[in-house]
Amino acid sequence: MGRLKLVDELKTILAPERVVTNRTVLEQHARGESFDEAALPDVVVYPESTQEVAEILKYATENRVAVTPVAVNSSLEGHTVPLLGGISLDLTRLDRILEFRPEDLLVVAQPGVTYPQLNKYVRRSGLFFPVDPGAHASLGGMIATNASGTAAVRYGVTGDYVLALEVVLPTGEVIRTGSRARKSSSGYDLTRLYCGSEGTLGVITEVTLRLSGLPEAASAARVPFSDAESATTFVTNLIQAGVPVARCELVDANSIRVVNAHQGTRFPEEMTIFLEFHGNPPGVAADLRLAEKLARDSGALLFESSSDVKERERLWEARHNMFYAAVAANPGKRNITSDVAVPISKLPVAVSKALCAHRDSGLNGYLVGHVGDGNFHIVTFFDGDDELAKVEQLNHQMVTFALSIGGTSTGEHGVGVRKLKYMELEHGGSLELMKRIKRSFDPHTVMNPGKKIPGVN
Amino acid sequence: MGRLKLVDELKTILAPERVVTNRTVLEQHARGESFDEAALPDVVVYPESTQEVAEILKYATENRVAVTPVAVNSSLEGHTVPLLGGISLDLTRLDRILEFRPEDLLVVAQPGVTYPQLNKYVRRSGLFFPVDPGAHASLGGMIATNASGTAAVRYGVTGDYVLALEVVLPTGEVIRTGSRARKSSSGYDLTRLYCGSEGTLGVITEVTLRLSGLPEAASAARVPFSDAESATTFVTNLIQAGVPVARCELVDANSIRVVNAHQGTRFPEEMTIFLEFHGNPPGVAADLRLAEKLARDSGALLFESSSDVKERERLWEARHNMFYAAVAANPGKRNITSDVAVPISKLPVAVSKALCAHRDSGLNGYLVGHVGDGNFHIVTFFDGDDELAKVEQLNHQMVTFALSIGGTSTGEHGVGVRKLKYMELEHGGSLELMKRIKRSFDPHTVMNPGKKIPGVN
Numbered sequence: 001m002g003r004l005k006l007v008d009e010l011k012t013i014l015a016p017e018r019v020v021t022n023r024t025v026l027e028q029h030a031r032g033e034s035f036d037e038a039a040l041p042d043v044v045v046y047p048e049s050t051q052e053v054a055e056i057l058k059y060a061t062e063n064r065v066a067v068t069p070v071a072v073n074s075s076l077e078g079h080t081v082p083l084l085g086g087i088s089l090d091l092t093r094l095d096r097i098l099e100f101r102p103e104d105l106l107v108v109a110q111p112g113v114t115y116p117q118l119n120k121y122v123r124r125s126g127l128f129f130p131v132d133p134g135a136h137a138s139l140g141g142m143i144a145t146n147a148s149g150t151a152a153v154r155y156g157v158t159g160d161y162v163l164a165l166e167v168v169l170p171t172g173e174v175i176r177t178g179s180r181a182r183k184s185s186s187g188y189d190l191t192r193l194y195c196g197s198e199g200t201l202g203v204i205t206e207v208t209l210r211l212s213g214l215p216e217a218a219s220a221a222r223v224p225f226s227d228a229e230s231a232t233t234f235v236t237n238l239i240q241a242g243v244p245v246a247r248c249e250l251v252d253a254n255s256i257r258v259v260n261a262h263q264g265t266r267f268p269e270e271m272t273i274f275l276e277f278h279g280n281p282p283g284v285a286a287d288l289r290l291a292e293k294l295a296r297d298s299g300a301l302l303f304e305s306s307s308d309v310k311e312r313e314r315l316w317e318a319r320h321n322m323f324y325a326a327v328a329a330n331p332g333k334r335n336i337t338s339d340v341a342v343p344i345s346k347l348p349v350a351v352s353k354a355l356c357a358h359r360d361s362g363l364n365g366y367l368v369g370h371v372g373d374g375n376f377h378i379v380t381f382f383d384g385d386d387e388l389a390k391v392e393q394l395n396h397q398m399v400t401f402a403l404s405i406g407g408t409s410t411g412e413h414g415v416g417v418r419k420l421k422y423m424e425l426e427h428g429g430s431l432e433l434m435k436r437i438k439r440s441f442d443p444h445t446v447m448n449p450g451k452k453i454p455g456v457n
Numbered sequence: 458m459g460r461l462k463l464v465d466e467l468k469t470i471l472a473p474e475r476v477v478t479n480r481t482v483l484e485q486h487a488r489g490e491s492f493d494e495a496a497l498p499d500v501v502v503y504p505e506s507t508q509e510v511a512e513i514l515k516y517a518t519e520n521r522v523a524v525t526p527v528a529v530n531s532s533l534e535g536h537t538v539p540l541l542g543g544i545s546l547d548l549t550r551l552d553r554i555l556e557f558r559p560e561d562l563l564v565v566a567q568p569g570v571t572y573p574q575l576n577k578y579v580r581r582s583g584l585f586f587p588v589d590p591g592a593h594a595s596l597g598g599m600i601a602t603n604a605s606g607t608a609a610v611r612y613g614v615t616g617d618y619v620l621a622l623e624v625v626l627p628t629g630e631v632i633r634t635g636s637r638a639r640k641s642s643s644g645y646d647l648t649r650l651y652c653g654s655e656g657t658l659g660v661i662t663e664v665t666l667r668l669s670g671l672p673e674a675a676s677a678a679r680v681p682f683s684d685a686e687s688a689t690t691f692v693t694n695l696i697q698a699g700v701p702v703a704r705c706e707l708v709d710a711n712s713i714r715v716v717n718a719h720q721g722t723r724f725p726e727e728m729t730i731f732l733e734f735h736g737n738p739p740g741v742a743a744d745l746r747l748a749e750k751l752a753r754d755s756g757a758l759l760f761e762s763s764s765d766v767k768e769r770e771r772l773w774e775a776r777h778n779m780f781y782a783a784v785a786a787n788p789g790k791r792n793i794t795s796d797v798a799v800p801i802s803k804l805p806v807a808v809s810k811a812l813c814a815h816r817d818s819g820l821n822g823y824l825v826g827h828v829g830d831g832n833f834h835i836v837t838f839f840d841g842d843d844e845l846a847k848v849e850q851l852n853h854q855m856v857t858f859a860l861s862i863g864g865t866s867t868g869e870h871g872v873g874v875r876k877l878k879y880m881e882l883e884h885g886g887s888l889e890l891m892k893r894i895k896r897s898f899d900p901h902t903v904m905n906p907g908k909k910i911p912g913v914n
Binding site for chain 1: 603644646669697699736737738741800859867880894897
């Protein structure tokens with residue numbers, strides 16, 4: 001269909017000012033946050049209701065126009081790139097919290113609400129949504145990628161908190177999955193199927209999330225080690241001891257170095273584990289004592305800890321600032337973040353191998369890991385096509401090694417475009433079942449084509 | 458196909474002594490644990506390997522023979538009844554633990570292993586599989602119904618522990634889902650789709666489960682209340698306060714009464730909450746203190762607690778013996794257990810309503826609830842068709858009320874046959890997507906026909 005006709009017809013569905021073809025806006029919707037191949041959409045639309053999303057999808061399916069959903073656009077794997085042009089469906093105006101029921105520990109929100117906004121809203125009731133992927137992500141995007149982040153080791157991933165969804169199917173039909181009960185064995189678990197479906201099976205227009213009680217107390221620790229082996233051994237011992245660590249992050253020496261340079265701090269420039277514990281005050285104190293003992297047994301160089309809120313913030317500062325410090329240390333360069341997860345006991349070898357390969361390549365790579373889950377990322381800076389090819393080679397090695405030891409090609413960032421080529425290797429015969437699901441939910445493949453499941457477009 | 462031909466042909470796949478048509482064995486495979494409509498299979502087969510399961514399913518699909526998987530057969534909703542005859546696929550001989558990797562906190566087992574067997578096996582390493590549905594259930598059955606039980610309020614449901622599956626598809630093709638990483642955003646979540654699929658999408662032949670660290674300390678409490686309202690209000694306050702209660706069970710006064718009669722005990726014959734806390738010793742002690750304060754604020758009549766292992770057992774005795782005491786109090790009667798889950802704040806009304814309706818009906822009903830999850834069951838005893846009709850009416854009221862307040866028709870027992878009629882009401886338009894999944898995975902509907910998803914046979 002011609003672009004002018006598409007735009008004209010969309011203006012019969014939405015108020016004309018919410019059907020945008022302004023070049024700047026198209027460019028903002030051409031790529032995600034990481035380095036992605038860019039592609040311009042033909043048009044960006046801003047629905048303000050489920051009904052409007054339904055009419056857009058019905059129109060898109062009838063006219064075989066590709067639809068790429070997007071909100072905060074913090075995707076790192078190209079999920080939001082409109083590879084085939086068409087409609088960029090911007091959900092940022094679906095940004096209302098519709099219902100908050102503290103007595104049921106649940107909240108109902110639209111997909112454009114970000115998780116920091118949600119937490120600000122519910123905090124006064126002593127509850128919180130504990131999934132913390134960073135990047136001020138939207139709830140819809142978090143569900144679409146089954147995001148997780150630093151607190152997953154204790155609290156689980158986004159999917160563990162989604163009780164119910166409203167979804168617009170490609171035909172425009174609106175369905176509801178799940179219920180307000182905290183568990184169910186009724187029907188197939190469509191709610192969970194939509195978690196991590198990356199906008200390829202429909203558009204999430206309403207989410208019902210379970211909340212947790214804010215812990216009474218918290219404590220934090222920073223624990224440097226002289227090498228990856230001893231740092232990750234400590235983590236394995238901690239998890240196996242049944243200590244309910246709330247956050248457990250690894251940051252490599254290189255990253256600490258750029259943080260010190262950027263912030264003027266003097267953190268020991270070593271492989272460092274950052275810990276947080278949640279619970280009641282005596283429980284948290286006991287967790288901290290056990291963690292310190294295990295850390296010293298594994299050869300920790302130091303064990304700095306505190307339960308004071310300001311001091312906790314200071315202890316975690318290097319972790320929080322790592323990405324921005326790395327960007328500052330690599331002026332003018334682009335970066336790609338890769339993400340894998342491996343069985344916990346394989347962390348030492350996987351992390352060491354990735355760091356060695358980066359060192360040998362001559363490229364600057366910075367490693368951070370949600371190591372309590374066996375999940376880690378490396379952000380690599382590069383310049384020009386030769387270096388880009390090197391980054392791709394490094395990431396390819398990292399992913400294929402993770403798969404060879406029983407891991408996964410993505411722990412939390414999702415497949416998007418860049419991991420598509422590993423789906424056959426990772427999933428084998430079960431990929432065919434995924435294709436059947438995709439084809440039976442979206443027979444005309446208008447939903448986010450070219451992402452998540454290869455070979456269906 | 459004629460039964461003789463079926464049996465002869467199966468004997469070319471399996472050793473003849475594992476293809477059984479003995480009347481007693483057929484009758485053992487004709488119904489589950491609760492009162493079910495019975496139906497005899499034509500034949501019971503006992504495969505001993507994935508390969509044998511694959512050959513049986515290939516044969517069944519080619520010849521359009523119904524296959525009903527079963528192991529411990531503790532199903533309460535008729536999942537294992539071979540409604541259309543055909544093959545009862547008995548998986549109890551797939552009972553090996555294949556690999557135990559304490560350093561990765563995971564174990565690989567066959568589906569016929571029971572969870573008590575698994576826990577006995579892994580216990581020496583300080584790890585455990587925390588899902589505890591009772592009934593010495595098999596892992597395959599627990600996954601097929603997404604079972605949960607008493608510890609779900611703290612540890613989650615079966616699906617939360619399944620990292621990977623090996624599944625035989627109806628065609629005989631063997632696929633693998635998931636990985637050994639503790640989280641993943643790769644591909645659609647087929648692992649979770651199989652959790653709760655009740656044998657309708659294929660046969661699970663191998664399971665990889667995540668394990669938890671055994672808590673250092675535990676404490677228990679028994680807390681009687683004068684009415685359902687104050688008991689369930691206490692539970693809501695406890696959960697909202699962020700106390701990580703490990704088990705939180707409600708048992709009604711009627712049940713305590715039959716336990717006292719059966720065991721000669723003198724537990725207060727009141728609506729009683731049973732609690733358990735897990736953690737480190739000072740943490741558990743602090744949890745208990747807070748729970749006691751909240752209980753007294755909600756009008757608890759007593760608060761008995763202990764961290765001693767023997768004494769904990771004694772405190773929970775009435776909960777553990779409730780079902781057998783109820784059976785003893787109703788000699789010669791049959792029973793049906795129903796299972797719903799509701800939003801937590803609706804527990805008082807849902808529980809009170811169900812108890813009142815039972816009282817009015819004149820039938821003996823005993824209520825037990827995993828109330829930290831808003832999930833409860835009533836087991837009702839009956840005799841003859843008139844009383845059966847009354848039980849069905851009571852359960853119908855309970856389920857439709859649960860659905861009317863945002864709950865689900867089954868919190869953990871699954872749909873099976875008896876809840877089939879509520880699927881349309883509960884799932885609306887999303888039921889059509891479930892049918893598409895069923896049809897695309899099992900186009901000839903040989904897998905457990907007549908269960909889980911209505912209207913596909």
